[in-house]
Amino acid sequence: MKEDQRPLQQRNKSPTSKLFTRGAAYVVLVLLSYTLGYLSHTSPPQQQQLQPPSPVFQLADSPSQLDNFRVTAPCANSPLPPHLVFPTILDRVFNGSSPYSNFPPPYLSSFLKQKRIKGWGSYGAVFQHLIKRVKPQVIIEVGTFLGASALHMVNVTRELRLQTQILCLDDFRGWPGFRDRFKDIKMINGDVLLFQQFMQNVIYFNATGSVLPVPFSTASGLEKLCEWGITADLIEIDAGHDFISAWGDINRAYRILRPGGVIFGHDYFTMADNRGVRRAVNLFAQMNNLKIQTDGQHWVLDTSLAKHN
Numbered sequence: 685m686k687e688d689q690r691p692l693q694q695r696n697k698s699p700t701s702k703l704f705t706r707g708a709a710y711v712v713l714v715l716l717s718y719t720l721g722y723l724s725h726t727s728p729p730q731q732q733q734l735q736p737p738s739p740v741f742q743l744a745d746s747p748s749q750l751d752n753f754r755v756t757a758p759c760a761n762s763p764l765p766p767h768l769v770f771p772t773i774l775d776r777v778f779n780g781s782s783p784y785s786n787f788p789p790p791y792l793s794s795f796l797k798q799k800r801i802k803g804w805g806s807y808g809a810v811f812q813h814l815i816k817r818v819k820p821q822v823i824i825e826v827g828t829f830l831g832a833s834a835l836h837m838v839n840v841t842r843e844l845r846l847q848t849q850i851l852c853l854d855d856f857r858g859w860p861g862f863r864d865r866f867k868d869i870k871m872i873n874g875d876v877l878l879f880q881q882f883m884q885n886v887i888y889f890n891a892t893g894s895v896l897p898v899p900f901s902t903a904s905g906l907e908k909l910c911e912w913g914i915t916a917d918l919i920e921i922d923a924g925h926d927f928i929s930a931w932g933d934i935n936r937a938y939r940i941l942r943p944g945g946v947i948f949g950h951d952y953f954t955m956a957d958n959r960g961v962r963r964a965v966n967l968f969a970q971m972n973n974l975k976i977q978t979d980g981q982h983w984v985l986d987t988s989l990a991k992h993n
């Protein structure tokens with residue numbers, strides 16, 4: 685019989701201790717692979733851990749983060765009385781004379797229709813409801829196009845025998861490609877005649893005494909109105925429908941809303957506007973503790989109402 689050449693400790697091990705050693709090795713092996721697996725697992729990017737996706741509305745609870753997005757351009761110390769609103773626009777924007785004088789000039793006549801109106805939700809009941817409720821002396825429309833909603837408001841104020849002045853703020857450029865659907869709005873040397881057709885529509889409806897255009901971008905126009913001390917009892921927002929445009933317009937317009945006035949606008953419900961108009965309105969209402977009402981497709985913020993939710 686061959687001599688056992690294993691070391692003494694091994695030679696003396698009982699079957700139980702052999703079993704134990706194998707079991708321990710197995711456990712160590714399992715633990716080791718588990719640890720290695722854990723260490724080699726890629727952890728999620730740091731940013732995701734620190735900033736889980738959160739609704740934009742959570743920002744409203746940390747106002748300092750939103751301060752950079754507030755409008756701070758200077759405004760007049762006191763508002764102009766309503767009867768000075770039109771004279772101020774005529775003076776500041778139109779060199780002191782009415783833009784309707786001698787309109788249309790002969791070279792334009794053949795390019796314009798006697799009347800060409802097209803709007804979107806421009807005859808909704810909301811206009812009558814709000815004009816009846818607010819009895820506005822001054823209305824500002826932000827986004828006018830051919831004047832459908834502005835001229836509808838003229839009709840409503842006439843029916844109610846109100847002496848309301850309406851300012852229509854629009855750059856009257858439409859949007860890139862709008863002539864695909866409005867080929868009949870003519871273009872001369874690259875200049876689309878939207879402003880001129882709007883003017884013609886106002887003349888057709890005999891409304892030159894109560895409607896004045898303010899033909900600038902909404903951002904620069906609203907800032908200037910604020911600087912000149914022009915305020916309104918009722919402001920309609922219906923220009924750019926992306927979040928940033930709607931957010932800017934609502935914030936700037938709110939600064940020129942008479943205390944207790946109403947600001948409202950179109951496109952609260954269309955699907956695309958869940959990303960734009962509706963989100964801007966909701967965030968603005970939350971930040972300013974205002975209650976959102978809806979009327980047809982329109983959103984309404986009535987600053988005379990306390991929030992009840």
Ligand SMILES: C[S@@+](CC[C@H](N)C(=O)[O-])C[C@H]1O[C@@H](n2cnc3c(N)ncnc32)[C@H](O)[C@@H]1O
Nearest residue numbers: 803806827829832833854855858901902923924
């Ligand atoms: C939907 S249309 C307005 C329709 C009008 N409220 C109606 O119901 O008849 C939008 C208008 O906003 C104007 N607009 C869009 N963005 C603008 C901006 N940043 N500055 C000035 N006007 C703008 C366009 O020129 C267009 O005439």
